[in-house]
Amino acid sequence: MGGKLNSLTDVLKKTLFFFEALSVAELAPHVQRRMLKDYSLPQVEERVNLCLNQNPCFYKEKENWRLDLEGNKENDQFYSLLLKKGQALNLREILKNANSKKKKAKKILSEEACLISDGRFIQLDNGFWGLTEWEVETSHYSLKNLLIKAMKIHPGGLSIQQLHQLINSWRSTDLKTIEGVLKKLPYFEIAGDGVWSYNPTARVMYEDLLKKFLIIVGRQKSRWHYDRTRWRNMFExxxxxFQEAASGQREAAAALAEKMELAGQHEYLLTQMAEKDLLLSLRKREILRYREHLAKLEAKANSILYQCRLWVKRCKEYQAEAGRLKEILAKNQGNLEGLFTKIQNHKDRDRENKIKISELKELHSTKVAELQTEIVELKQKIERERVSSAVKERKLMDEISILSNDLKKSLQTEEEFKRSYLFAQQELAAAQEGYKRLERYMKNPLVALVLQICSFFSRYSKQPI
Incomplete structure (x- = not known):
């Protein structure tokens, strides 16, 4: 059965199957060795206890836990299938392969949750399921636990050779190591004639004492660490x-030596300063004399420089005036040339204007003659139009008189029509009054009766005889 166990439950199943009954304290080291290596022993015990209580395939007998190997009846067919195959199987692959017998396969194979709560099955990390009884890996268990297992199988006791043969079937060991473990642990007792037996009560007491001893050792170790750190801090x-005091002494000695050196240097410097003061006084006198001489020379040089500057200034002024006059002369020459050219242009323009004026005079005379002829013709046309307009005016006056007579006649006819219209309206009003009067008469019942009789006789008279 290849692969590692998938969960803590599977490790507990394997361990309890091999050792049959163990307490939580005995299970914790095995689990820590197999899975929870990063956890402390109390944390491992807590997780193991939680897993044992949650899973129904484990049951408690007094203080020891056991594995329920009866299992669920629903998983018996899958158990028999694993026994036939002799190797781990995957539930999903079985379901995929069972195409025609899908319903039967679903009935035979239970869910994984049921398999987890069954003590006969374990799950590997690759998802395959196997049996707890297959390939018990005794290499994970210590020699002490294997000896306890062997003595539990044979409670009457076993000799060293018998133990060696039995344990060699699980794991290869030698007699010396077995004998060393038996003599080392007090809960392995010699019953007589080289027969060794296992005393569980002595083991419980031994483990309790060992725990207490370890606790005491841990406390002493912590105290020792605390004292060690305290003494180390004090020593530091x-x-x-001490280092500060030594450094202070060194600094004081260095300061004294430095003070002595500074005093010697001070005296030496004082002597040098006195000599330098004498030299400085002599040099000051020389410097003052040189300064006076330099002042005189500077005064002479300044006067000469001032005169030179005056001459230079005058030369520059003369040069500037000469340049300015040259510029003015050049400008005047340019202006004169421009004036000559302008005068020549004006003369040319005057000639052209005179020619144009003569031409315009000729054109004016011709146009005046033409206009006079046109004026004469227009006067003649005006007289003709006056005559024709007078004739037209007479004709229009005649037409107006005719139209006025026609208008008078039409007005007279219109008045006559109005009068006839008024008479017609009066007659219509009289007819309407007569009609209303007749309607009133017709509303009388006697008149209505007479009219009916008349209408009846008129109908009768109209019928053919």
Whole structure:
């Protein structure tokens, strides 16, 4: 059965199957060795206890836990299938392969949750399922646990050779190591004639004492660590103080030596300063004399320089005036040339204007003659139009008189029509009054009766005889 176990439940199943009954304290080291290596022993015990209580395939008998190998009846067919195959199987692959017998396969194979709560099955990390009884890996268990297992199988006791043969079937060992473990642990007792037996109560007491001893050792170790750190801190502080004192002494000695050196240097400097003061006084006198001489020379040089500057200034002024006059002369020459050219242009324009004026005079005379002829013709046309307009005016006056007579006649006819219209309206009003009067008469019942009789006789008279 290849592959590692998938979960803590599977590790507990394997361990309890091999050892039959173990307490939580005995299970914790096995689990820590197999899975929870990063956890402390109390944390492992807590997780193991939680897993044992949650899973129904484990049951408690007094203080020891056991594995229920009866299992669920629903998983018996899958158990028999694994026994036939002799190797781990995957539920999903079985379901995929069972195409025609899909319903039967679903009935035979239970869910994984049921298999987890069954003590006969374990799950590998690759998802395959196997049996707890297959390939018990005794290499994960210590020699002490294997000896306890062997003595539990044979409670009457076993000799060293018998133990060696039995344990060699699980794991290869030698007699010396077995004998060393038996003599080392007090809960392995010699019953007589080289027969060794296992005392569980002595083991419980031994483990309790060992735990207490370890707790005491841990406390002493923590105290020792605390004292060690405290003494180390004290030593470090004292060492620092000593170093500070030594450094202070060194600094004081260095300061004294430096002070002596500074005093000698001070005296030497004083003597040098006195000598330098004498030299400086002599040099000051020389410098003052040189300064006076330099002042005189500077005054002479300044006067000469001032005169030179005046001459230079005058030369520059003369040069500037000469340049300005040259510029003015050049400008005047340019202006004169421009004036000559302008005068020549004006003369040319005057000639052209005179020619144009003569031409315009000729054109004016011709146009005046033409206009006079046109004026004469227009006067003649005006007289003709006056005559024709007078004739037309007479004709229009005649037409107006005719139209006025026609208008008078039409007005007279219109008045007559109005009068006839008024008479017609009066007659219509009289007819309407008569009609209303007749309607009133017709509303009388006697008149209506007479009219009916008349209408009846008129009908009768109209019928053919």
């Amino acid at each position: 502080t004292m060492q620092k103080n």
